[in-house]
Amino acid sequence: MHESVAEATKRKYAEYVNPGLAKLLDFAGYGVETTAEGCYITDDSGKRYLDCLGGYGVFSPGHRHPKVVEAAKKALDTMPLSAKVFFSKPYADLAEKLAAIAPGDLQFTFMCNSGTEAVEGALKVAKMYDHRPRVVSTVGGFHGKSMGALSATGRDKFREPFYPLIPEFCHVRYNDIDAMRELVDDHTAAVIVETVQGEGGIHVPDAGYLPAVREICDAHDALLILDEVQTGFGRTGKMFGAEHTGVVPDIMTLAKGLSGGVVPVGAFMGSAKVWEPAFGENPLLHTSTFGGNPLACSVALAAIEVIEEEGLVENSATVGAHMMNRLREVADKRSNTIAEVRGVGLMIGVEFALDDVGELTIAAMVKRGVVAAYTLNNPRVIRFEPPLIMTREQADVAVDAFDEAVAETQELLTAVAGL
Ligand SMILES: Cc1ncc(COP(=O)(O)O)c(C=O)c1O
Known part of the structure; x- marks a missing residue:
């Protein structure tokens, strides 16, 4: 019997990748992705989806932005991977650019290949500063799942199977200044915190929170690590989340x-x-074979230029505000199902009042051609993190689909309750 591309891919996921993941993706209604452009993803059946997840916040300039793709092609034609022992111009150029746009006196950059690796390196550098043992992070915080980053990540479900993790990592409630003050002392190497908690369920802290954390760190000469893996590069309507408070x-x-x-x-x-x-x-205390390769650095530099040239930080702020208002209208209408809409820029979370509604709503959105997902540390919250090029009109399409999807889920749950 002939197997379609979708059938074969799903079977191979079940046989060779991860059977549980195969079930999860299938339940949500996802097919096999084949191409993507701008704010849209197309699957193997030719169906087009409006991308409201953006690869967990990756696709800031949209999918396959021509300028970024061009930079990649140029690097492929010259030197994609580094020989490592020479100086690299793309690395130097990117490090200079990052120093120019980063907050305050952040001057030096180590390039790696993922957010988790960035956190690992950051924790090591923090430990080298004063050789202190303790690192303080937050409950619900997400910093990655390798052993060091996982020690900082604040969700037991991901941590407990791997105990003992690195000793002296402590977690305090996010946005709780008193708890932070109680735990940070002269044995603390660093506090690591997100400027908006992403995977924890899109929590925007009070305006005074990060400045207070900075003060507490300063009082004990502890370092402050801001994890901007998700909030960086315009996601929150500023180039970096730290800019909202100037920390x-x-x-x-x-x-x-x-x-x-x-x-x-x-x-x-x-x-x-x-x-x-x-x-x-x-100088070789921390290294990476692939980190900072010319292909990645050329692309990153082009991505920052696109974000600046096309005003994507501003677009994130204005379209994000519009989308949030529209989502709040839906929440008012459906207040028995939706507990809260919160966020900043194009980093928006919708918290449902009950478990399971999120998953069903996501499936109903996928059916309507809109991609969304829940946050890793809080399955009650689904997130909207579309490409920063999203227009108001596209945001409206997404919110309308969400509205219909919630209505369908409500009907389904009412019908099930009545059985
Ligand atoms: C704030 C934060 N830090 C670190 C990570 C880990 O990044 P990666 O998945 O690229 O390793 C994530 C991923 O979602 C994140 O949101």
């Missing part, structure tokens, strides 16, 4: 949007104060 970290982690949606790339940046103790004595 300057000692170390900042980056990835996702920096890739331009074309080549995986991560980075962590630090001030001279932290770089010298980490790399002064041994």
